[in-house]
Amino acid sequence: MSSHLPSHVPSMTMWWPLALVLAVGPVRSALAESVVQDPALSGGATTIFDVTPNAYGRALANLQKVRWMDMLAGKAVFMRNWYDQPEVIAGPFSNATGCGSCHFKDGRGRPLRELGTEAPLLVRLSVPTKDAPSGRHEPIYGGQLHDRAIPGVVPEGSVEVRYSVVKGTYADGTPYTLRKPRYHLAKLGYRRLSPKTMLSPRIPSPVFGLGLLEAIPDAAIEALADAEDRDGDGISGRPNRVVSVRDGKVRLGRYGWKANQPTLEQQVASAFSEDLGMTTALYPERNCTPKQAPCKARPAEAGGPALPEHQLEQALLYLRLIAPPARRDVTEPAVVMGQALFQQVGCAACHHGEFTTGEVKDISELSNQRIRPYTDLLLHDMGPELADGRPDGEASGSEWRTPPLWGLGLLETVNRQVRMLHDGRARSFEEAILWHGGEGARAREGFKALDATEREALVAFLRSL
Structure with missing residues (x-):
């Protein structure tokens, strides 16, 4: 201590x-x-x-x-294993059994001895279209590849990582070695991916201090932006502008690896939806596509979302x-x-x-x-x-x-x-x-x-x- x-x-x-x-x-x-x-x-x-x-x-x-x-x-709520009764609330697809199974001790992934050789990865998916060059969900597998499923449902697939060596030297002659990853999606359970699929691997982030980041005024963040690099320092940071699911308004993004979530509430609800397969008031639809018949055939949750509003609020307060x-x-x-x-x-x-x-x-x-x-x-x-x-x-x-x-x-x-x-x-x-x-x-x-x-x-x- x-x-x-x-x-x-x-x-x-x-x-x-x-x-x-x-x-x-x-x-x-x-x-x-x-x-x-x-x-x-x-x-x-x-x-x-x-x-x-x-x-x-x-x-x-x-x-x-x-x-x-x-x-x-x-x-x-954060530490619960939601897959202890999968037939009741969880799934059909997920990447984890609960928030704590990715954010071990509220940090970034579990110890490597429990994982093998790498930190846990999930892979985001999207396909560019004429009306959405930035991409829409992959038509068969949706917005994220899920490597877990409840009994009776085939998982979507798994990600394999292969590394090549990149060597270099510091100015003083000291050598260093980096690893360049290449990703391959294997064991696909629902036919091939669209050939235009864009992949983005992600590891979990620590979850402490999120309330303080939420409390930073938008104006303080925007004051640091310099999209045109007017000061000529080679740094041209800019905010991501994203839609709030809660009210439909465009807001400043501040959470996620690409600042694609505007509020902590939306970040948490999205994680329950995509990572754990649990519906919420913000994301009432299951994380499966029309091409995945076993998922679509599962009866809807009785009495509203799998994660009630009060439990979403409790998890949010904790964070x-x-x-x-x-x-x-x-x-x-x-x-x-x-x-x-x-x-x-x-x-x-x-x-x-x-x-x-x-x-x-x-x-x-x-x-x-x-x-x-x-x-x-x-x-x-x-x-x-x-x-x-x-x-x-x-x-x-x-x-x-x-x-x-x-x-x-x-x-x-x-x-x-x-x-x-x-x-x-x-x-x-x-x-x-x-x-x-x-x-x-x-x-x-x-x-x-x-x-x-x-x-x-x-x-x-x-x-x-």
Whole structure:
């Protein structure tokens, strides 16, 4: 247990029913204004100090006690195995048995020893058409390939990954090796894919700090956009504009690898629909197509969606109340040097260091917090190096939302594996940087030009996040 916490404060990531004891409470809720500037506070007064394998699953440090039981109820929804009674609520198709089976300890995938050699992958599918060049769902398999199904239904297929070696050298002559993935869909259960199908592999993202990201005002994100690169720095981030399922309005996207979801509610409901095969009020149709007769023939759920509205709200509240972990070793010389190099080589041009959240009427703990997620939540063209060739909303096939970096240094501690970038190809911080192209090419070349000590310092900074 972190020395910053009382020894009796347990972890929110303990499995049910151990989660009856909440890792919540005002551990640092009485933060004085004078220490809010502490660079260790990734989430302002919400920041939790924990360096254990439970670091991604702790409640906001300033959480009011009145919310404890509601958060517990949400955690039960999030951690439930929905396939213990598949004939009742789940399926027919899915990629997981529950939220926690992908977001192990609220992080990014399960330990590799439980997976084989790779992080879990799902594959998004779409086909370009004349009226929708950015793509519509693949006509047979829909918008996502599902590798699981309930008894009596054939799964849609599986994804196989093969790697080729890419070798290079740093400016000082030190060699490095990257892995370039190629994807193949196998064991297809419902005929061939359309030959024009566009594939986009994705790995799960950590789920802490999402309430704080939701609380960033749109104007603060839009102020960072520079679609025409008017300042000539080679960085031209722009927002993805997507339709809200709730009200039909076009809104700023901020969740997902391509910022294709405008609200946390829609992100969560979409995950229940696509990943778990569960209908909700926002997505009342099953995730099967007219070409999949066993799926379509299954009787409709009685009494409304498989996931009732109140349970969707509970899961949503749980995710809004998970805190980002504090930074560590912020005054160590190597970390301080690495932070300066992070700025110098250009990483901070996209990985924006700081925001202040707006007023959050229903959860005041999230309001007016100075946070350091290291993202601008904008789309950036990362070039052919990382392109999946599949547009999503206004995002092109080579554009990706800048992923937040907070908590990255605890990834191995929590999930016992390091797989980064959208498809998990990067096995280290260095590899993740070296795959950057397009708008990230200048930062990549700047990193490659550093000597060994400087490279180690920049990585030390990333490990401190």
